[in-house]
Amino acid sequence: MNDHREKAHKALKRMLANGRLTAVPKRPADQQVLVALAASRIDAGRRCPESEVNERLKAWLGAVSEPFGIDHVTLRRMLVDSGLLARTASGSLYEVNEAKLGEIEAVRGIEPADVLAEVRDERDLRKRQRET
Numbered sequence: 603m604n605d606h607r608e609k610a611h612k613a614l615k616r617m618l619a620n621g622r623l624t625a626v627p628k629r630p631a632d633q634q635v636l637v638a639l640a641a642s643r644i645d646a647g648r649r650c651p652e653s654e655v656n657e658r659l660k661a662w663l664g665a666v667s668e669p670f671g672i673d674h675v676t677l678r679r680m681l682v683d684s685g686l687l688a689r690t691a692s693g694s695l696y697e698v699n700e701a702k703l704g705e706i707e708a709v710r711g712i713e714p715a716d717v718l719a720e721v722r723d724e725r726d727l728r729k730r731q732r733e734t
Contacts, residue, residue, distance in 0.1 A: 610638065614636075619721055640659060642710040686706060
């Protein structure tokens with residue numbers, strides 16, 4: 603695991619230590635990890651309509667956020683504000699910013715559901731160790 607990927611994994615693990623997110627993280631570094639992970643769900647090299655971006659973000663948020671924790675619109679805005687996604691002037695098409703592709707690729711494959719399972723497994727192990 604490269605250094606950037608390892609740091610992102612640890613940050614996500616910390617963010618999910620108490621379960622799925624109930625709000626946008628306060629730390630700017632955590633927000634950047636979150637948007638990079640979300641951006642990895644968008645296909646690089648092609649323009650996507652807003653409806654497709656919304657659906658991909660909703661599906662991804664299902665694993666990382668409580669139902670009313672973070673909404674796809676807020677996340678989409680964060681992606682644009684961070685420069686990871688660019689949109690046309692009309693706002694109807696989105697594409698991954700090629701200049702930021704390295705940041706996105708560095709976290710590709712980190713799955714929030716897997717990290718949540720890892721957190722639960724570690725918690726269960728600590729609990730069993732205390733009981734013995």
